[in-house]
Amino acid sequence: MRGSLRRGAWLVAAVSAVAFSAAATLPARPDPKETPMANDNDLEILKQLTGEAYEARRNAFLQSSGDLARLAAPPVPGDWRAAMVRRVLTGWRDHGPLYRRVLADLEAVDVAAESRTVVGISGVWDRFALRAQKEYKSDILPLCWEILLKHADDWPMWKLVAFLRAAAAVPDAASVDPVLWFLERTADSQLQDVAGQTLLKLPRDAVALRVEQAEKRHRHVVEVLRDVLERHLE
Numbered sequence: 001m002r003g004s005l006r007r008g009a010w011l012v013a014a015v016s017a018v019a020f021s022a023a024a025t026l027p028a029r030p031d032p033k034e035t036p037m038a039n040d041n042d043l044e045i046l047k048q049l050t051g052e053a054y055e056a057r058r059n060a061f062l063q064s065s066g067d068l069a070r071l072a073a074p075p076v077p078g079d080w081r082a083a084m085v086r087r088v089l090t091g092w093r094d095h096g097p098l099y100r101r102v103l104a105d106l107e108a109v110d111v112a113a114e115s116r117t118v119v120g121i122s123g124v125w126d127r128f129a130l131r132a133q134k135e136y137k138s139d140i141l142p143l144c145w146e147i148l149l150k151h152a153d154d155w156p157m158w159k160l161v162a163f164l165r166a167a168a169a170v171p172d173a174a175s176v177d178p179v180l181w182f183l184e185r186t187a188d189s190q191l192q193d194v195a196g197q198t199l200l201k202l203p204r205d206a207v208a209l210r211v212e213q214a215e216k217r218h219r220h221v222v223e224v225l226r227d228v229l230e231r232h233l234e
Contacts, residue, residue, distance in 0.1 A: 043070075047085050051154045062092055080177045084145055087174070091142025098136065099143045106159060121158050125165045132166035140166055141175060148182040161194050168198040173206035180210050184218075 042061060049057055062068065071086050071093070092099060106128075114121050132140050144167040147155065164182075167175045176199065183195035199207050 043082060043085055046089075047081050050150045050152075054150045058089065058092070061089060062096070068093055081149070081181075084149065084174075084178060088142045088146045088149075091139070091146075095139045095142070098139060102136070102140065102143065106162060111156075111158060124158070125162050128162045129165040129169040133169040136166070136170070138170055138172060141170060141172055145175065145178040148178045152182055152186055157188060157191060160191055164191075164194050164198045168201035171202050173203045176202050176206045176210050180214055184214060 042057075046054065046057055046061065068089075071090055076082055109124055111121060114124055117123055119126070144163045147160065147163040148167075152160065160182075164179065167179060179195055179198050179202070183192055183199070186192060186195070199211065
């Protein structure tokens with residue numbers, strides 16, 4: 001029993017050390033106020049930014065007619081995140097009033113009051129998913145992708161679940177990559193479960209291909225960590 005606990009603790013420490021080391025070597029995120037909007041790397045910068053820095057850069061981009069015209073240019077082949085940024089920006093260009101209304105409605109939710117109801121906060125998720133299916137339809141998807149890619153670390157769990165549920169309510173193959181990306185990166189086991197449930201609602205062929213690729217990646221990582229653990233404790 002002690003050996004199992006010691007091995008588990010060592011593995012957690014090793015993974016944490018690797019994550020800290022990787023984070024420490026990452027370049028600093030560009031300040032949206034210091035980088036000129038005329039730069040040809042704007043879309044690449046938007047791909048890398050998250051949270052408030054991303055929103056500031058996105059808003060500046062959307063206010064520039066010259067930048068918006070560049071959305072028609074084809075993305076780099078194979079770079080799904082760059083392509084997703086273009087689709088998100090196009091979504092804001094075409095459906096900005098809807099997105100602002102949706103975000104304002106969620107911001108107005110009284111979470112404490114909802115939690116005291118019979119169904120709890122799940123009532124909010126159910127209503128949001130139903131409106132996505134019946135009213136918003138595919139127009140809402142770019143906003144869902146944006147939230148999963150850009151606010152996974154700074155938004156409360158209940159809001160993230162709302163957008164996962166919305167993506168599930170409007171099944172589209174384009175949702176597979178952002179949902180899977182979110183699943184692989186969130187440390188919250190509940191969010192991982194909801195992301196998995198969302199994938200089950202998306203087009204089967206697209207999900208099967210991406211999940212098989214992800215499973216192979218993680219299988220190899222687990223094998224490497226297990227080998228290191230065994231060798232370390234020899």
